[in-house]
Amino acid sequence: MKVLNRAVVILNVLSDKGIPMGITEISEETVLPKATTHRILGALQENYLVLQDRHQQYSLGPAFLRWAYSYNRSRGLIDIARPFLQELSEKISETIHLVIYENRKAYYIYKIESSHPVGMLSRTGTELPLYSTGVGRAILSVLPQEDLDEYLERTDLLKRTPDTLIDRERLRGILKEFKDKGYSEENQQNEVGIRCVGAAILDSNHLPTGAISISIPAYRFQDKKVDEYGMLAKNTAELISRTFGWSNQD
Amino acid sequence: MKVLNRAVVILNVLSDKGIPMGITEISEETVLPKATTHRILGALQENYLVLQDRHQQYSLGPAFLRWAYSYNRSRGLIDIARPFLQELSEKISETIHLVIYENRKAYYIYKIESSHPVGMLSRTGTELPLYSTGVGRAILSVLPQEDLDEYLERTDLLKRTPDTLIDRERLRGILKEFKDKGYSEENQQNEVGIRCVGAAILDSNHLPTGAISISIPAYRFQDKKVDEYGMLAKNTAELISRTFGWSNQD
DNA sequence: GAATCTTGTTCCATAAAACGGAATAACAAT
């Protein structure tokens, strides 16, 4: 895959230089023939990976903003969240999930089971219900009003368990409570026998970029422990939000 | 340039999805044969453009962070600065320069002459003396101590005009004054007959990412007007810094 | 303003690299 490697070399040279470069300079710096450099730059330009100004000087294009943003959101979120989740997990020894919220959908991307990281989950791509899970409710609770309206309108609320709450207005009500408390909860709404607390991870615009949850078998997750675990989830999510927002600044 | 276009398509699909994808899914989404997809992904992976986790799921790699950063610094700086410079130019009708500070070097990247944008300058790549120009001095004045020491050590101070100040200690002295005032000045230090004021553009870490200057023929740039123009440069640079830092947050 | 240098662009025969259908191997799920 020669062209690709060469294209990468060219992009790196442009990136290192940091200012627009002419084709001769690029070809010298990359040690590639001028004709070849020219051809590759042409192709890169068609894809908006490089821009050419009126003096035929090339510089990197805006396409990378999009890709970098995407990288930051998925891979970056895991890298940043991992140590915090690990710490939380050592404190409580329960199952912890990390979820990413992308394109108005939530996906599990990371999981720790009793202090042992399971890592990237295999079944990525499967949408996760927002109305019936701890993570989902955490996300819904911090959504701007109009986004929540839109979600409730387009979504069928299904009885995933006998207990699932499918009344839209009552759901709105508890989401408001979750927002005030800073964490969400859920008792066998999505899966029989499992009870959860969750909290949202926010980006620098205070929009949810993901969420975390603590899942515990319902029989040993008594009411009186909900607030304790909820606050743990809330605090951990806040730490992640702060680090994530910060590391995303430049 | 087929491979390149296809690689871009693959990267876009990964970016749109936002979470790791398997090769089958990618090949379906891109409408490319699986073997081809596999080959291209392999090449992308070698260059760290994509990452593969333990479940053979692909996601975008960290290389884009670097490129996006580079794009933001050069092209982004011009886009952000342009309207502010335009406004300044309409107020004073004098020549204005925008400079980028990259790899410890400064380069002119944009110029407005008497309210008329000249645009990207052709002679990019030519290093600009920091000790004798308005923009350069503005940058030096806000540099951390050790960076300034290092600059003064490695740089030969040449008499570019009969008036050029080449005494290191006296230069240090006036740089300190510039830092306090928030703008730099220079009278026929770099070019006979031209007098300048300048101000640095700072990123979110308070390091200089560039600078602007106002250049006026010395005969009509009297001492009493220096402070007025200096403050204009300072205020404009501050506006640009704020917008640049802000837009760079995510 | 003509001549000269420099830099960008196009050409094209040749060599090399990508192509992709199909076979195989590695996993999961049943």
Added chain:
DNA sequence: ATTGTTATTCCGTTTTATGGAACAAGATTC
């Protein structure tokens, strides 16, 4: 153990990239 699914490798064929050299377009000098 079996079946279904997904990833990987193979390899003859075709397409595509290659790059030296010629050409064109600017820029610079005289």
